[in-house]
Amino acid sequence: MGRLIIVSNRVAPISEGGPAAGGLAVGVYDALKETGGMWFGWSGDVLSSGQPQIKVEERGPVTFATIALMRRDYDQYYRGFSNATLWPAFHYRADLVQYDRHDFEGYCRVNAWLAQQLVPLLRDDDVIWVHDYHLIPFAQALRAAGVKNRIGFFLHIPFPASQVLLAVPPHRQLVEALCSFDLLGFQTSPDLRAFCDYIVNEANGSVDAAANGPLTLHAFGRSLRAAAYPIGVYPDEIAELAKAGERGKPVRTMKATLHSRKLIMSVDRLDYSKGLVERFRAFERLLEQASAQRNKVSFLQIAPPTRADMHAYQDIRLQLEGESGRINGRFAELDWTPILYIHKQYERSVLAALFRTAHVGYVTPLRDGMNLVAKEYVSAQDPENPGVLVLSRFAGAAQELDGALIVNPVDIDGMAEALARALEMPLAERQARYRDMMVQLRANNVSVWRDNFMRDLQGITATKNAKSGKGRAASSGKKAARETLAG
Ligand code: ADQ
DSSP, X not given: OOOEEEEEEEOOXXXXXXXXXXXXXXXXXXXXXXXXXXXXXXXXXXXXXXOOOOEEEEETTEEXXXXXXXXXXXXXXXXXXXXIIIHHXXXXXXXXXXXXXXXXXXXXXXXXXXXXXXXXXXXXXXXXXXXXXXXXXXXXXXXXXXXXXXXXXXXXXOOOOHHHXXXXXXXXXXXXXXXXXXXXXXXXXXXXXXXXXXXXXXXOOEEEOOSSSOEEXXXXXXXXXXXXXXXXXXXXXXXXXXHHTTTSXXXXXXXXXXXXXXXXXXXXXXXXXXXXXXXXXXXXXXXXXXXXXXXXXXXXXXXXXXXXXXXXXXXXXXXXXXXXXXXXXXXOBTTBOXXXXXXXXXXXXXXXXXHHHOSEEEEOOSSBSOOHHHHHHHHTSOTTSOOEEEEETTBGGGGTOTTSEEEOTTOHHHHHHXXXXXXXXXXXXXXXXXXXXXXXHHHTOHHHHHHHHHHHHHHHHHHHHHTOOOOOOOXXXXXXXXXXXXX
């Protein structure tokens, strides 16, 4: 097999075990460090003048090839079309969608430019795996540059229902561009279904169901494959990190602060899709309605700011600071602050150890492609005395984690009830729910996610080359590892 070439907007400056607030960085790096290969993308630097140059660095089995963006490219491609248009639309926030046709032109221009930068680094047998919404036109651009390699795409965020996608003016160009990939991967079957719905009802295309393995789609004069590949974590590695950190300083400090109170814990990038305001209000409702919980429970919200130069993100930050101040002002006592709201990033080992200390993992996004925090929280628990996951039905993870208490993140009373139930849940029920979820997390870890996607991508070429038409090998049978439209 040729090298695996990962392409994503941001190539994270990851040092082993260090902080990496972003699910794509965590998942992709975990997947790539096992197989080795190259990771290509933006360095995170923005230049006001000069000419960006590719920087190639070897770190263990992984070669990092990064390049800076010019200021205008950053504004149009990253802040503009990717994060002011696609991000809100794909998270069902049509009310927040901002569209500027010049930003879309910039988005396409940067995709074409990045593709041209990658071409000289490619070998004929490389397999290219492109990640996320910043790079939807990337395969089209590589094909225009004559690249014939297999190219797959994985969407880390939700794929919206057609009626929501139509709010993005160049929706048709975007879906046509997606059809230049050989294989499309989505987080869940509802995302896959939404994409197929667009293909059939808006693009006049067709979908051939498969008994197992990816669907075959025909649209815009091309045939491609598509399936759901839910991203995972390494649950046993996280469990070890969490156990090792149990007696560490962060956990000791946290326990000293708690004074035997119970802990509800959330970790998110500070983003309006994560449902933080509703979450704070549901915690407030818990304190209002279950007065016995006052001074008996604290809520730790860790939320490092991201995209801080965008208005929508400044707004959510201000709103949350207002809410936490208001709720603390209302309920705090001399020896108790109900909400601890922290903006810092932490090392993965510290987060894992804190998760193990928390009686409730409180993960309630309004929409989320998957949500790795939900999976990390469960993985970090002590099997003898596990905590309870309270999880939004709109996180992709809710498709898999049946053992969680599933909530609707706009139902403040419902979430407050779920918190109360989680805080009081008997040990036997907590253990049973934890065991169920761990079976699922182990069966569908990051390697399974990567291997299933890569096998299907390789399988497409094998089928094409051999012209056998016999399709791909049978699946490994692991539940939810590859869901089809029927799944
Ligand atoms: P994100 O929106 O970033 O990811 P998520 O999946 O929860 O969301 O991943 C966040 C990651 O960053 C987790 O691994 C978490 O531990 C880490 N993290 C968050 N805050 C941190 C902090 N303060 N310090 C250190 N680490 C922190 C996108 C999609 C998701 C999808 C992932 C992966 O939006 O839906 O699950 O990609 O596909």
